[in-house]
Amino acid sequence: MIEGVHFRLDPGWATPAEVGHRALAGALSDLAAMGADAGEAYLLLGLPADFGEERALELVRGADELAAHLGAAIAGGDVVGAPVLMVSVTVLGWAERAEQLVGRDGAREGDLIGVTGRLGAAAAALAVLDGRAPRTPGSEAAIARARAPLPRLAEGRALAGAGAHAMIDLSDGLASDAAQIGRASGVELHIELAALPLDAGVDDVAAALEQPAWELAASGGEDYELCFCVPASGHAQEHVERALAALDLAPVTWVGEVRAGTPGVRLSDERGHAVRIEGYEHLR
Amino acid sequence: MIEGVHFRLDPGWATPAEVGHRALAGALSDLAAMGADAGEAYLLLGLPADFGEERALELVRGADELAAHLGAAIAGGDVVGAPVLMVSVTVLGWAERAEQLVGRDGAREGDLIGVTGRLGAAAAALAVLDGRAPRTPGSEAAIARARAPLPRLAEGRALAGAGAHAMIDLSDGLASDAAQIGRASGVELHIELAALPLDAGVDDVAAALEQPAWELAASGGEDYELCFCVPASGHAQEHVERALAALDLAPVTWVGEVRAGTPGVRLSDERGHAVRIEGYEHLR
Numbered sequence: 142m143i144e145g146v147h148f149r150l151d152p153g154w155a156t157p158a159e160v161g162h163r164a165l166a167g168a169l170s171d172l173a174a175m176g177a178d179a180g181e182a183y184l185l186l187g188l189p190a191d192f193g194e195e196r197a198l199e200l201v202r203g204a205d206e207l208a209a210h211l212g213a214a215i216a217g218g219d220v221v222g223a224p225v226l227m228v229s230v231t232v233l234g235w236a237e238r239a240e241q242l243v244g245r246d247g248a249r250e251g252d253l254i255g256v257t258g259r260l261g262a263a264a265a266a267l268a269v270l271d272g273r274a275p276r277t278p279g280s281e282a283a284i285a286r287a288r289a290p291l292p293r294l295a296e297g298r299a300l301a302g303a304g305a306h307a308m309i310d311l312s313d314g315l316a317s318d319a320a321q322i323g324r325a326s327g328v329e330l331h332i333e334l335a336a337l338p339l340d341a342g343v344d345d346v347a348a349a350l351e352q353p354a355w356e357l358a359a360s361g362g363e364d365y366e367l368c369f370c371v372p373a374s375g376h377a378q379e380h381v382e383r384a385l386a387a388l389d390l391a392p393v394t395w396v397g398e399v400r401a402g403t404p405g406v407r408l409s410d411e412r413g414h415a416v417r418i419e420g421y422e423h424l425r
Numbered sequence: 426m427i428e429g430v431h432f433r434l435d436p437g438w439a440t441p442a443e444v445g446h447r448a449l450a451g452a453l454s455d456l457a458a459m460g461a462d463a464g465e466a467y468l469l470l471g472l473p474a475d476f477g478e479e480r481a482l483e484l485v486r487g488a489d490e491l492a493a494h495l496g497a498a499i500a501g502g503d504v505v506g507a508p509v510l511m512v513s514v515t516v517l518g519w520a521e522r523a524e525q526l527v528g529r530d531g532a533r534e535g536d537l538i539g540v541t542g543r544l545g546a547a548a549a550a551l552a553v554l555d556g557r558a559p560r561t562p563g564s565e566a567a568i569a570r571a572r573a574p575l576p577r578l579a580e581g582r583a584l585a586g587a588g589a590h591a592m593i594d595l596s597d598g599l600a601s602d603a604a605q606i607g608r609a610s611g612v613e614l615h616i617e618l619a620a621l622p623l624d625a626g627v628d629d630v631a632a633a634l635e636q637p638a639w640e641l642a643a644s645g646g647e648d649y650e651l652c653f654c655v656p657a658s659g660h661a662q663e664h665v666e667r668a669l670a671a672l673d674l675a676p677v678t679w680v681g682e683v684r685a686g687t688p689g690v691r692l693s694d695e696r697g698h699a700v701r702i703e704g705y706e707h708l709r
Contacts, residue, residue, distance in 0.1 A: 143471060143507050183515045187427060217515075223427050225508060231467045231501075231515035 158203030176301025177234030187223025264361020279345035329402030442487030460585025461518030471507025548645020563629035613686030
């Protein structure tokens with residue numbers, strides 16, 4: 142995560158602790174998407190000359206608290222001088238057997254597509270922090286969630302165990318992340334935008350922006366929910382719902398199905414019309 | 426390694442392949458200093474918008490060739506946008522037993538201090554590339570070595586096995602790196618500057634700079650040789666020399682001894698006078 146590219150270091154935008162938290166969250170989210178256990182994390186800080194030791198320690202504490210919360214451990218790292226603040230995190234994940242891990246290339250025609258939790262908070266928060274939408278009680282909830290996202294490690298393991306055979310974390314936005322599963326698997330993921338579960342405050346912000354709420358939900362990066370595919374036959378859908386409910390984890394919403402077609406994603410609005418959504422744009 | 430801080434990306438200074446090589450070499454050198462085996466490396470690239478895919482692939486090839494040469498493997502990584510080129514490498518090292526690993530805190534009064542290989546090429550190359558010293562056949566040799574340093578992994582393992590009980594790699598320069606052993610061990614490392622083994626071309630460049638060659642050898646970073654301490658009693662000195670010669674590894678030069686005193690390093694010139702040398706300065 143690089144200042145000016147992935148975040149702005151400004152109390153309204155992100156505190157040093159939140160930068161540490163988010164850098165580690167982004168790395169752990171990739172493990173979640175494979176159904177892996179989180180192991181050791183290694184943290185590299187590039188610090189501008191005027192950054193100061195206190196803020197550097199605050200940043201590390203932000204990462205450390207998230208690691209402790211998720212059963213990961215920061216096992217090493219390094220500090221170098223840098224023109225802008227940058228945080229590079231390497232995490233190792235583990236599985237008892239390699240076959241337990243889920244890739245992006247396992248989606249098959251007929252599969253059902255699910256997502257965990259709720260979407261759009263990150264895009265809504267960005268719009269408010271950018272000054273494109275006003276602060277409201279609803280948008281504050283989205284901002285709070287976006288500032289400290291929680292990678293879905295437990296959900297990823299449960300989904301892998303319950304039969305998900307393709308999975309990705311939503312770091313660039315559902316539209317572009319789901320397309321990665323489609324391309325890797327050689328199938329077309331058909332997603333109904335009206336079915337997307339919206340996070341608190343996303344409706345508010347979308348109204349202020351005069352755009353459909355599903356646009357924020359499908360295009361915003363850094364929600365760190367999981368998108369996955371399960372076979373429609375058998376009882377995978379039921380297994381998934383039961384496994385997540387039994388562990389009191391994030392709920393699942395079924396948002397579409399996998400078909401033959403152009404490898405990638407096909408998004409359709411409430412009237413069934415195809416919609417084109419660009420992937421997540423970083424600050425620049 | 427960050428452009429403008431640790432290197433300049435300019436054909437005369439460093440090609441993309443050399444940046445990849447050096448970033449991995451610097452990370453592996455830390456493993457060498459512990460006597461560890463090199464395991465998996467994870468490579469993060471921060472690429473400016475105009476960097477281009479071809480140069481990015483060249484950079485990765487530079488790292489990959491070094492990894493193959495040393496029995497390491499690049500097992501993963503990531504690519505992000507960045508304001509300047511940056512390469513962050515995380516390497517994992519392994520040992521059969523934790524007790525085989527050597528730290529910085531094991532130096533004891535009476536120990537002998539050794540260094541592997543020859544010193545000063547990196548500082549000499551920097552002076553030439555900076556335009557402070559002329560290009561000569563000698564300085565070209567120093568530049569060639571500095572552009573593609575080889576971390577001393579085999580030497581580190583052999584030294585650990587032969588009884589070295591404190592070790593560090595010379596990434597910031599002997600003066601400041603040896604001081605780290607001294608501080609960690611609570612002892613004073615007495616080093617005779619006239620005893621330092623000089624790399625080819627260092628004499629030439631030092632003459633042009635009108636400064637003693639040992640100043641380049643003791644202050645220049647990124648030589649990636651090892652500095653280590655062994656007990657003077659027993660036969661550790663002989664074991665070390667024999668172990669490295671048997672494996673046809675870099676020779677060892679004995680450069681001083683460990684005494685009680687102010688924790689850190691004490692450097693003395695050919696007349697026995699104390700000399701103060703500042704640590705390696707990065708480009709800024």
